[in-house]
Amino acid sequence: MRALVYSTRAFDRRALEVANAGRHDLEFVEASLRERTAGLAESFEAVVIFSQDDASSAVLKTLYSCGIKLVTLRAAGFNQVDLQAAQRLGIAVARVPAYSPEAVAEHAVALMLCLNRKIHRAYNRVRERNFALDGLMGFDMKGKTAGVVGTGRIGIAACRILLGFGCRVLAFDVEPSKEARALGVEYATLDELLCASDIVSLHCPLTPKTRHLIDADALAMMKDGAMLINTSRGAVVDTSAVIAALKARTLGSLGIDVYEEEGDLFFKDLSSEILDDEVFARLLTFPNVLVTGHQGFFTREALANIADTTIQNLTDFEGGGLDPENAVTTAMLA
Numbered sequence: 050m051r052a053l054v055y056s057t058r059a060f061d062r063r064a065l066e067v068a069n070a071g072r073h074d075l076e077f078v079e080a081s082l083r084e085r086t087a088g089l090a091e092s093f094e095a096v097v098i099f100s101q102d103d104a105s106s107a108v109l110k111t112l113y114s115c116g117i118k119l120v121t122l123r124a125a126g127f128n129q130v131d132l133q134a135a136q137r138l139g140i141a142v143a144r145v146p147a148y149s150p151e152a153v154a155e156h157a158v159a160l161m162l163c164l165n166r167k168i169h170r171a172y173n174r175v176r177e178r179n180f181a182l183d184g185l186m187g188f189d190m191k192g193k194t195a196g197v198v199g200t201g202r203i204g205i206a207a208c209r210i211l212l213g214f215g216c217r218v219l220a221f222d223v224e225p226s227k228e229a230r231a232l233g234v235e236y237a238t239l240d241e242l243l244c245a246s247d248i249v250s251l252h253c254p255l256t257p258k259t260r261h262l263i264d265a266d267a268l269a270m271m272k273d274g275a276m277l278i279n280t281s282r283g284a285v286v287d288t289s290a291v292i293a294a295l296k297a298r299t300l301g302s303l304g305i306d307v308y309e310e311e312g313d314l315f316f317k318d319l320s321s322e323i324l325d326d327e328v329f330a331r332l333l334t335f336p337n338v339l340v341t342g343h344q345g346f347f348t349r350e351a352l353a354n355i356a357d358t359t360i361q362n363l364t365d366f367e368g369g370g371l372d373p374e375n376a377v378t379t380a381m382l383a
C-alpha cells in the first residue's frame with residue numbers, strides 16, 4: 050500500500066521503517082498536512098498524520114480527489130479530523146488508541162513533582178551557585194487528594210501512580226471504570242472533584258463537550274493554591290481563564306504538555322525567533338508554570354508501539370478491514 054507520512058521527524062521515520070520492514074511503500078515528508086500540502090498525496094492510497102496535522106473537511110476533500118482511502122493517525126486523539134466529512138467521502142480513519150498509557154501518565158506525574166518541589170527553579174539556582182532554599186518549599190504527596198479527569202488507559206495509569214504515592218484519588222468520567230474502582234479510586238461529579246482536589250490532572254479526549262472544560266467557572270471551584278496538570282489536549286483548558294487565575298493567585302501552579310495553539314509552536318526549534326503568540330509568551334512569565342512541548346508520548350516503547358500499530362492499520366485496511374478497536378467513526382463523537 051502506498052502511504053504518505055506527513056509531519057515526519059527523524060525519530061518517526063526510524064520507528065516506522067523498522068516496523069514496516071518493507072511491507073508498504075512509505076514516503077516521508079516534513080511538511081504538515083494542510084490545505085496547501087494536501088495535494089502532495091496525489092497517487093497515494095493512504096496518509097499517515099500526527100496530532101498537529103489538519104484533516105478538516107476542506108483538506109479531506111482534496112485528499113479524496115487525490116485518491117486517498119485511509120487516514121491513519123500516529124496518535125490516540127482524533128479531534129483534528131472531521132469525521133463526518135470523512136464518512137461522507139468514504140475515507141476510513143484509524144488511530145493508535147493505546148501506544149503507552151504509562152508514558153503519558155508518568156510525564157503528568159513528573160510535571161506534578163517538578164512543580165511541587167520547584168525542581169525547575171532549583172536546577173537553575175544551583176547552576177548559578179545559589180543553594181538557598183527560600184521559595185522552594187513543597188508538600189508531601191501522601192495524604193493529598195488528586196483529581197483525575199478521564200479514566201481511560203492513561204487516566205487509570207495515572208491513578209495507579211498517584212495511589213502509590215498515598216494520595217486519595219477522585220475521578221470523573223462519563224463512563225466510570227471498574228478497573229479504576231478496583232484500584233481504590235472514588236468517582237465523583239466534576240464539580241465535586243474540582244472542589245476537593247489539591248491536584249487536578251486532565252486525561253480526557255478533546256470533543257465538543259470537553260472543549261474548555263476547565264474554564265473560568267471550573268477554576269473558581271478549585272481550591273486556592275491547587276495544581277492543574279494537562280497532558281491531554283490543549284483546548285480542554287481555556288488558556289486565557291488560566292492566566293487570569295494565575296494572576297489572581299488562586300491557581301497555585303500549572304503544568305502543561307499541550308497548548309491550544311501548539312500547532313504553530315511545538316516540534317519546531319524557535320530558539321532564535323521572537324514568539325508571535327502573546328498568550329503563550331505570557332504563560333512563560335509565571336514562575337509557577339511549567340511547559341513541555343508535547344513530549345508526554347516520547348519514550349522508546351511508545352514510539353515502537355505507535356509505529357507497529359500504524360503499520361498494522363495499513364495492513365488491515367489493505368486486507369479488507371480495520372481492527373474495530375483502532376477504527377475511528379462518527380459514533381465516537383457522541
